[in-house]
Amino acid sequence: MNAVFKLILSDLKAHVNADENQGLKFWAMVFAKALLSPGAHAGIIYRISHQLWLNPITRPLSFVLKYFSVIYCTAEIYPSAKIGPGFCVSHSQMVMIGNHVQIGANLRISPGVLVTSDAGAVSTDARKGIPTIGDNVFLGMQSSVIGPVHIGDDAAVAAHSLVLKDVAPNTLVGGAPAKLIKVLDASLDRHYTQK
Template sequence: MAIISPATSPVVRIPGLFSTLLADLKAPVAPGQPAHRFWAKVIGKALFSNSTHCVILFRISHALYRFLPTRPLAFFVRMLAVAWGGTDIHPGAQIGPGFCLVHSMKIAIGAGVVIGRDCRIAHGVTIGGDMGRHPWDRSSDGWPVIGDYVTIGVDAYVVGPVTIGDGAIIGTKALVNKDVPVNGIAVGIPARVIKTHDGYEGLLGR
């Protein structure tokens, strides 16, 4: 996972907006099928999927958030995503390309969250900081850092200063408040790692 970790805030090296959006549009569609069918599904998702629309709206809001004069517009676009698809992602969150929302409803991602590339998130997921801290504190100490190729199941919670390793799988309704290793599978309340899988390459069906 390409992360810089200065004293104040981690940063994901995200490529240009166009290439990031292209990766996002392709993320929900399984590869390995004829090209015409693959791209037809990509276009269909872009036109008719609320989840894909919410990812696109987040990319727009994040781009606007980076510049102080356009920051109010970023929060307006965020509001559109909440109204349209039930997804509340703070424009300041840093999310790598290939971001896939399986279903958009009831997803909340906080301001200081860092998510790597090709991550897959189901509905009802909350990823946020330690509620004991000030909500405007976006230091790396209080927010989750999630690696590449991570899958987070339905109604799971990832809270506080935890690190989720590349390829990890977070089970349905898990409450993650401790680190999860690379390729770890975590379930339960609070979540515990029950085993690790062999590797995340190809795991998500992309």
Template sequence: MTTWQLIHSDYKKYRKYGGSFIGIVFFTQGFWAIFQYRLANAVYRKIKWQPFRLVFKGLLFLWQKVIELTTGISIPASVQIGHSFYIGHFGGIFLNQDVIIGNNCNLSQNVTVGVSGLGEKRGVPIIGDNVYIAANSIVAGKIFIADGALIGACSLVTSDVAPQTTVLGVPAQVISQNGSKEYI
């Protein structure tokens, strides 16, 4: 998908949850962060000629910092995020620069997806498609969150999560095989 198609898919996801054009574009901090990320990611992936790359990356990095300070949402340009990404609430969202997130995923407020572990287990998560990560959750380490998984509020996930599974707690444990279908 092109950058504009990705932005449009994100916008359609926000519309699905009941937002108007004015509300989404001018008053939804999650959409601001995603819009800025999509443009920065396009520059990160596509512009290779160093003089242009340096100038654009510098400007977009400053814009990212303004968005980060304004919204409390940090999405580095190098993160890989699929289409129809949705941040449901304001603030406290931090993604490691090496994170991979699939298509049609939702994050709530105060979610951290980052690096953890020791030795061979050190790394960042790969998150599949149709995953919902609820408020105040941490997903960390070289793990895989499979398609359709749901991570409940206030959870610490440091091991793989199977498809269509709901996990909850510290450390997160399987509580259901219902997954994210009703939440996405």
């Protein structure tokens, strides 16, 4: 359970500007996010439900928590998804992360984002067609990532985009379907990346 607490703390820190860096104001803001932010609540509920999902005996409880998150936060994050530390849901409205999705560290996600497999349309295999997302990725408002695509590290997806093909690292993509808009400077220190 100590590992879950560390993940929750890293998620809460991701909601606060890293420039504040560990002072009293920083920790007050982390505490406020834990109490008041539905996006932070969605992340906390996911972390607990994922831990419950790992044990076959407690797995049914993980789905109860998932449905509570849908009602309370309007975020549906499947307990079987694997999400790295520093997970930040800036606003939880209509966020959906599907079964078995693999996500790296420091994902920043906006309202209305959908990340899911395409398996429902073509197969009964829940693990077929699953997206993977690298580290330090930003998903803009109402963007969708569908199917067996990989989004590389330090990439950004613009608002209202539909990602159906792989996204290279250090790139900004946008549109429906998403296309390369620009290559990002790899040396930039993204403000949402934890140190």
